[in-house]
Amino acid sequence: MTAAVEFQNVQRHFGTVKAVDGVDLTIREGAFFAMLGPSGSGKTTCLRLISGFEKPTGGAIRIFGQDVSDVPPNRRNVNTVFQDYALFPHMNVRDNVAYGLMVKGVDRARRYAKAEEMLSLVKLSGYGDRKPGQLSGGQRQRVALARALVNEPRVLLLDEPLGALDLKLREAMQDELKALQHRLGITFVFVTHDQHEALSMADSLAVFNEGRIAQIGTPEEVYARPATRFVADFVGSSNVLPPDLTRSLGGPDRWSSLRPESLRLATGPDARLTGPVRALRYLGAGTRVVIDARGTEIAALIPAGQPVPPEGAEAGLTFDAPALHVMEGEK
């Protein structure tokens, strides 16, 4: 299978700042790929390296097998949905969407027909005459999407595509983007700092930390078997257990992780972790109980309906042996 995007030991240094520091990455064709990480982790720079707004200071980037190191953005067959949408305020929606065709010299009738087609794809038929300033955030997002798709790119890049939308709209757009990608079959690469978004939308993802990829895999792999402490903590706020605690629970002398939802309350000899309850947070579908187990804070997600110990009380937690995951990426 062809790789849509391939990074080979790619580096992007800004002076002494190593924004991207030796990234190897293969995104297969047709993937819905997420680059996940906190701000400053290098994920956005990686996206900009694909679109050509940044030039690598080392390594090679290939798009469908072709080295693009010397190719300017306007000649790369990839398009971007910008975080701030970057719609042209002086053009109406139709001209915005048709822009990519206009600069290619496609005649007016044909480009407007295509723009209308794209607008109906994002469910904005009939909005062609409006100016971007007259649209809501969600509508602007769709226009940006239609504009980026009008050139029929082989790879669509999305920079924090849902960051500026409110929760309800964000969830609706997640489903729509997923459906759209399915329908068009082109490769989507999106950057996000929201692990829920990455897990729910992507079919594979890379977790970035300090300019490097900490882990790469399917959402299930990354969530259930984090490679490092950073991944465990960042993706789904897993409990991170130091080597001595892991050993006392019957594991090897290594760092390990435990998902809050795989822990349940237990008493007496059944309890494998015990300590005073430090914090309680009611989450609707359950309650997050944090206990202090010999200096390590362990959070458990107790489903709604079960009695929860009060703050300060001694509590015990247990789990099934397979839930304890030893992190290979940590010494």
Place this chain on the structure above:
Amino acid sequence: MTTTAILPERGLSDRLTATFWRRPRLLLVLLLTPPLLWLGVVYLGSLAALLWQSFYSIDEFSGMVVPEFTLKTYAELFRPANLDIIIRTVSMSAAVTLGCAVLAFPIAYYAARYARGRWKAVFYLGIMLPLWSSYLVKVYAWKLILAKEGIIGWAATGAGLGGVLDAVLAIPVIGGNSLSTSYIGTFLVFVYVWLPYMILPMQAALERVPTSMLEASADLGASRSQTFRTVILPLAMPGVIAGSIFTFSLTLGDYIIPSIIGNSANFIGMAVYQFQGTAGNIPLAAAFAVVPILIMLVYLTLARRAGAFDAL
């Protein structure tokens, strides 16, 4: 512990704050009255007086102003000699505006896109510095620079380019005896003097164009020149128009530069100066002064039609 819900008043300042809080419009009225009085009475009042005077005429025998409504004075504007002055001034203003725009754009673009921190400060200083010295001093300095034995002539001769300078000066109409006595010289000094007024609004407009917009254009396949024509220029247009209003109207009204540098052909400003002074023909001076106002109105209307303010 005893606490009150209301903190004690700390004197006049607190009392004023309370008054303004209770009556929010009061502060607005206080702040706006002086400038509105100035604008209304001193500025608009004198403008109205000017307009009024332009409808009077002068008695040709006695030289006295006849305070009767007539369009006779305006008709005089269309006499060939006066029409020449108007055409000359408008052409010069247009040329100066164009020259300023072309020179200012790269400077404003650099300042808006690339200059950061210290270089930004250097930019502002560099732009503003010429405004710190006297206008007259600058104009006379330019007279020396442009004179036949001036720096430019000397440098051109020294570099073996004397022939080029002579060829430029030999161009009919805009050429002349020397740079300082030609339209070219008048143009150069106008451009120099008004350039900051073009750069600053342009830079402000360009600064408001987010980088992502230029990236989006490139991302969609546009070359640099396409991005310039379809994105940068339309978005910078309000700044270009604002700047051109300055350069155009300042050139339209100026009488010092064309009377010091150039071939002493009359410009509107000079005509106004002469008619209200030595000639004592206040109505014609007023009619001449109305011309730039009308031209600016036409100019703004055309700019608006062309969509120059669409991106505002």
